Amino acid sequence: MKPRKIPMRKDLLSGTMQPKKEMIRVVKTKDGDLAIDPTGKQAGRGAYVALDPDGVKNAAKKKILESAFGIAVSAEFYDELYAYVDHQKARRELFGDKA
Template sequence: MDLVARKIPMRKDVLTDKMYPKREMVRIVRDKDGNISIDPTGKKSGRGAYVGLDPEAVKEAKSKKILEKVFSTKVSPDFYDELFEFVDHQKARMDLFGDLGKKH
């Protein structure tokens, strides 16, 4: 029986410029009103960008204001803190359970 290799969707991390599988990333979105939010479903409408599961990259992004450049809008320090907590939690889950996309 021949196994067919499935193509894994890849996305570029806006914080590190590295490519990762989409399932191992967090989507951030800017809506039409300019609000920035975390998009755990990946389905919110607006300008989206992907961030890898690297809490240290989020800390560095906060100091360099990388998301302001990506979204061309002001991003509050509180959002970076929220993103850090979310990424840190998702990374811990992935370390514990493996692929986040699998149903357990």
């Protein structure tokens, strides 16, 4: 039996290719709002962010999401994204890939 192909996505913050399951999707909706997409299926333009809290802090300083989506991103969204990424990383470390 052939090994399954692992879908890879490019991390918006670091530019590296990583497995899709190990990343968080951020989506710009039709209304122009940014949202964290835990299911990965929300309608809109999406970009992937790795589970790296330090990368999210650097993205806030460099305003990477603003340039990627072409809209203003509030500091509260970066805080929410940081908290979500930090939480997901901790879950993955505690429970492994099943979480």
